Amino acid sequence: MKNWKKKLTAAMLAVVCLTGAAAPVTVEAATTTQKILYGVAALLFISSYYTRMDDKAGMQLLDQCQQQTGVYESAEADNRVQSIYENIRNTGAVERNYNVYVSPSEDINAFMSLGGVLCVNKGSLDAFDDDELAYVMAHEISHGEKRHSVNGVKKSIGLITALDIYLGSDASYGEYLLGNIAANYVSNAVFTKDQEKEADDMGFQYLVEAGYNPGGGAASMQVLKDKYGESSPSGIKAVLAPGNHPKTSDRINKNLKWMKQYSGGHVDVKDGWIVVNGEKAFQPSAAGRYTDKERTFLTAGKLDRLYHTGHVPDAVIQDDTIYCGNTAVYSLSSAEDGKLYVANLNKGIAKDRGEAVQSDFDIDSRRKKIEKKAKAGKQNGGSVENEVQAGAIPEAG
Numbered sequence: 001m002k003n004w005k006k007k008l009t010a011a012m013l014a015v016v017c018l019t020g021a022a023a024p025v026t027v028e029a030a031t032t033t034q035k036i037l038y039g040v041a042a043l044l045f046i047s048s049y050y051t052r053m054d055d056k057a058g059m060q061l062l063d064q065c066q067q068q069t070g071v072y073e074s075a076e077a078d079n080r081v082q083s084i085y086e087n088i089r090n091t092g093a094v095e096r097n098y099n100v101y102v103s104p105s106e107d108i109n110a111f112m113s114l115g116g117v118l119c120v121n122k123g124s125l126d127a128f129d130d131d132e133l134a135y136v137m138a139h140e141i142s143h144g145e146k147r148h149s150v151n152g153v154k155k156s157i158g159l160i161t162a163l164d165i166y167l168g169s170d171a172s173y174g175e176y177l178l179g180n181i182a183a184n185y186v187s188n189a190v191f192t193k194d195q196e197k198e199a200d201d202m203g204f205q206y207l208v209e210a211g212y213n214p215g216g217g218a219a220s221m222q223v224l225k226d227k228y229g230e231s232s233p234s235g236i237k238a239v240l241a242p243g244n245h246p247k248t249s250d251r252i253n254k255n256l257k258w259m260k261q262y263s264g265g266h267v268d269v270k271d272g273w274i275v276v277n278g279e280k281a282f283q284p285s286a287a288g289r290y291t292d293k294e295r296t297f298l299t300a301g302k303l304d305r306l307y308h309t310g311h312v313p314d315a316v317i318q319d320d321t322i323y324c325g326n327t328a329v330y331s332l333s334s335a336e337d338g339k340l341y342v343a344n345l346n347k348g349i350a351k352d353r354g355e356a357v358q359s360d361f362d363i364d365s366r367r368k369k370i371e372k373k374a375k376a377g378k379q380n381g382g383s384v385e386n387e388v389q390a391g392a393i394p395e396a397g
Contacts, residue, residue: 215301
């Protein structure tokens with residue numbers, strides 16, 4: 001800790017020298033300008049400390065997190081979340097590595113914490129199918145990629161506390177205090193509305209790039225809305241501070257907007273209807289564990305992917321299932337008129353079968369950055385992958 005303080009103090013003193021002011025011995029004796037500079041240096045120190053912790057103390061923070069939440073001992077559950085995580089990583093647009101585990105809580109919840117720790121509650125695995133769960137996990141990974149946890153824990157420390165730690169002579173006490181703050185934050189992260197919107201946006205991109213149903217995002221938000229209302233704990237600790245999250249209905253509508261864009265504008269959802277090129281196709285009904293709205297979003301998502309690829313084939317019925325080519329679009333119940341659904345769907349498809357859609361995603365630039373770093377690493381004969389490694393919280397001294 002002392003080494004970091006020395007470096008940041010040197011930088012701060014350089015600024016002080018440029019202003020023509022001498023470095024103060026105490027904050028109380030400092031001028032207003034010098035107090036501001038000390039405040040900036042203190043905040044920079046806190047930022048550097050938690051960034052290092054986020055990078056290097058993954059295993060220690062994982063242990064702390066698991067002690068707080070418990071671990072759900074199920075190979076099936078663990079395999080499920082690890083498989084989804086690997087699929088998202090395989091997009092090539094995830095820069096960091098993450099430690100993913102399942103907690104035994106029955107709440108529909110998940111969270112990203114410091115150190116790249118992603119906790120998914122058992123309740124989420126019970127409530128979501130893989131497409132829905134993939135969106136929730138992609139959302140949390142987006143928080144990790146943007147280091148929202150680091151920003152959050154920094155904001156939880158007031159300026160006076162930061163100054164006390166930064167200027168204090170007892171490095172071990174400062175270390176202890178910062179460590180306790182981080183430990184308390186581990187499973188109590190609360191993100192801002194802007195951070196949530198950013199994670200929602202990136203989450204959708206990761207979802208579709210990983211090959212999951214584009215409707216998984218809207219469907220997962222619908223599950224949360226049905227259980228928790230507008231202040232659902234997605235992201236997922238909004239239940240502690242619901243004002244920090246966008247309304248769940250707004251998040252559903254945002255996902256529907258992204259879905260339509262992904263389809264090239266061909267597929268939409270309006271008033272419970274799946275609409276193709278302006279033609280109302282059908283209104284999906286509830287079936288099994290899925291509500292009617294979930295099925296609407298997931299069915300529209302399948303059509304979105306077809307139109308994203310382009311040249312959509314006619315719909316046909318086979319064994320009580322509507323197909324477009326090799327894609328099973330919708331499973332019919334005995335009470336539904338499959339012939340009518342197919343006729344309406346083909347009416348819309350015939351109007352425009354679509355061309356391949358080129359997505360302009362923000363994560364594309366992230367992928368290029370990662371590829372560039374990997375290429376540079378090979379040229380230098382080493383690996384530049386930023387792994388979440390076993391390590392301790394940065395030591396004093």
